[in-house]
Structures are given as C-alpha cells and as structure tokens.
Amino acid sequence: MSRQAIVKKKLTVSIIGAGRLGGALALALTERGYSVEALVSRHPNQARARRLASNRVLALSPHQLATLPPSKLILIATPDDVIGEVAATLATLMKRSSRGRTVMHTSGVLSSEALSPLAVLGFHTGSIHPLVSVSESIEGAAGLAGAYYCLEGDAAALRIARALVRDLSGHSFTIAAEHKALYHAAAVMASGHLTALVDTANELLTHCGLDQASAGRVLWPLIASAVKNLATADAAQALTGPFARGDLATVSRHLKALAANGQTEALELYRLLGQRSLRMMEEKGGVDPIRTRRIRKALSSLAKGRS
Numbered sequence: 001m002s003r004q005a006i007v008k009k010k011l012t013v014s015i016i017g018a019g020r021l022g023g024a025l026a027l028a029l030t031e032r033g034y035s036v037e038a039l040v041s042r043h044p045n046q047a048r049a050r051r052l053a054s055n056r057v058l059a060l061s062p063h064q065l066a067t068l069p070p071s072k073l074i075l076i077a078t079p080d081d082v083i084g085e086v087a088a089t090l091a092t093l094m095k096r097s098s099r100g101r102t103v104m105h106t107s108g109v110l111s112s113e114a115l116s117p118l119a120v121l122g123f124h125t126g127s128i129h130p131l132v133s134v135s136e137s138i139e140g141a142a143g144l145a146g147a148y149y150c151l152e153g154d155a156a157a158l159r160i161a162r163a164l165v166r167d168l169s170g171h172s173f174t175i176a177a178e179h180k181a182l183y184h185a186a187a188v189m190a191s192g193h194l195t196a197l198v199d200t201a202n203e204l205l206t207h208c209g210l211d212q213a214s215a216g217r218v219l220w221p222l223i224a225s226a227v228k229n230l231a232t233a234d235a236a237q238a239l240t241g242p243f244a245r246g247d248l249a250t251v252s253r254h255l256k257a258l259a260a261n262g263q264t265e266a267l268e269l270y271r272l273l274g275q276r277s278l279r280m281m282e283e284k285g286g287v288d289p290i291r292t293r294r295i296r297k298a299l300s301s302l303a304k305g306r307s
C-alpha cells in the first residue's frame with residue numbers, strides 16, 4: 001500500500017500501556033500515517049509518556065479510561081497479567097460503542113480469549129505479537145520494520161492486523177489460539193533463553209580469569225558468527241563444535257571441567273543442549289552413529305551422577 005493510501009486511511013488508534021512496545025508502536029504507527037489519539041500509562045506525566053505523546057496525543061492514566069477517545073483500534077500493550085483486567089474495565093466503560101471497532105493486545109502467550117468481555121459486546125478482537133525484542137521505544141520503533149508478527153483473532157481483527165503489519169513493513173503469520181502458549185515458549189527459547197545461555201557462558205569465562213566486560217566482548221564475534229550461520233543455513237548445517245564433529249574426548253573434558261568447578265547449572269544446560277545437538281546430527285546423518293551413542297552415554301552417565 002502506498003504511503004499516500006495509508007495517510008488517507010488514517011486509522012485512529014489508542015494505545016493502553018505506553019511502555020517499551022506500546023511506545024515503539026505509537027512512534028512507528030504515527031510515522032506511518034496512523035492517527036494515535038491516546039496513550040495510557042500508569043504514570044502519564046512522567047518523562048517517557050510526555051516524550052512519546054505529542055501535543056495532539058492524550059496522555060491518560062488507567063483511571064481515566066472513561067475519557068478514551070472513540071478510536072477505531074485499541075491496542076493493549078500492558079504487562080500480560082493485567083490484560084484481562086483492562087479488557088474487563090473497557091467492557092464496563094464501552095458497553096454501547098463497539099460498532100466497527102477493534103481491540104487487540106500484544107501478548108505473545110495470551111490469545112484473543114483474554115479479550116472475550118469485549119468480543120461479547122461486538123468488538124472485533126485479536127492479538128498481534130511482534131517477534132522482536134524491544135528494550136527501548138525509540139530504537140524499538142525502527143526494529144518493528146522487517147519483523148514477523150504472529151496474528152490471531154476473528155476475521156475482521158485479522159484483516160486490520162494484516163494491514164497494520166504491512167504498513168509497518170513487517171511480515172505476518174497466523175496461528176490457532178490454542179497454540180499461543182507453545183508459540184511463545186518457542187519465542188522465549190530463541191530470545192530470552194539465548195540471552196540466559198550467553199550469560200552462563202560469560203560466567204564460565206569469569207572463572208577462567210576474564211572480567212565480565214572482557215568475557216562479553218570476546219564471546220560476541222563467536223555469537224554473531226553462529227547467528228549469521230543460522231540465518232543462512234538450517235540448524236544442523238549451522239552447528240559447529242564437538243557435537244557436530246563427534247569429538248567424544250572433548251565433550252568428556254568439558255563435562256569433567258564443569259563438574260570440577262562446581263558449575264552444576266551450566267553442566268545441566270550443557271548436558272540438555274548436548275542431547276539436542278546429538279539428535280540434530282543423527283537426523284542429518286553427519287556423524288558416525290557409534291560415536292554419537294558414546295557421547296550420549298557420557299552425557300547421561302553424568303545425569304545419573306556417574307561421571
């Protein structure tokens with residue numbers, strides 16, 4: 001859709017939850033010609049809300065939801081735990097104003113079911129989850145372009161969501177409501193858990209004498225090259241290291257070193273992810289099956305406390 005068409009359409013939007021993602025959406029949607037009418041946050045007068053809300057945008061607190069403008073689209077970008085509460089409040093306040101209006105939340109784990117009090121009133125409901133990590137609104141707004149968005153909801157909400165994603169230069173896909181928790185577990189594995197894994201590696205390097213900052217610095221090119229390989233090949237092809245080579249002696253040394261240094265948590269992570277790497281190599285057929293079996297035995301002996 002041309003920029004002219006977007007501006008002409010000027011869908012009006014209110015965003016409840018002007019935090020990291022809500023703020024990024026407010027900035028990106030405004031930039032793409034949407035008319036952001038209101039931003040709701042618990043501290044509307046604080047600097048962040050003031051900076052994001054231009055003079056034309058109302059900055060409201062959750063207690064002022066009764067004064068929310070009649071925007072065609074309401075995006076709820078609050079913490080997951082309060083989405084149900086916000087939906088119930090909106091349903092109480094907007095009993096007779098659902099016609100042609102859509103409410104969507106941005107949670108990865110919850111489905112549009114969380115908005116059922118509004119669906120009952122005739123609002124179109126859905127969820128729109130960008131598969132991207134937004135730690136700050138201004139940079140986050142730029143990061144929304146090119147991201148993949150998981151959509152779910154009723155047909156009319158999906159139409160609005162797809163158009164919105166297109167306008168943000170993103171890509172959309174849909175899943176069934178019952179798969180949202182599993183979908184979000186996958187997202188956490190690929191993002192938050194990846195970060196936790198890198199943190200574990202950092203900590204191991206500090207036991208080798210590096211300070212925190214150096215540990216992060218020396219690992220970064222390795223991490224970047226692994227991510228780059230993942231972007232261009234399937235996971236089994238991208239895998240390097242002792243599991244890809246079937247290096248039993250190397251894996252055994254790692255296991256012993258982790259145990260000897262009291263790294264119980266890292267050992268458990270190493271063991272679990274090692275099992276996964278072995279499975280990938282088995283499926284790819286790239287490693288001698290006898291070696292694979294021996295490595296698996298070494299990993300599971302450790303699990304039974306026999307390493």
Ligand SMILES: NC(=O)c1ccc[n+]([C@@H]2O[C@H](COP(=O)([O-])OP(=O)(O)OC[C@H]3O[C@@H](n4cnc5c(N)ncnc54)[C@H](OP(=O)(O)O)[C@@H]3O)[C@@H](O)[C@H]2O)c1
Binds near residue numbers: 016020130132134135
């Ligand atoms: N950040 C990401 O990378 C990301 C990515 C994809 C999806 N999401 C989803 O987006 C949603 C928000 O995440 P976030 O990271 O942006 O969280 P966040 O930065 O903590 O922002 C949450 C916002 O909600 C406001 N808020 C809290 N309780 C409220 C209430 N009862 N009524 C109205 N507003 C309330 C907070 O107010 P204060 O400003 O006063 O604290 C804050 O502005 C979550 O559903 C999350 O799963 C986030």
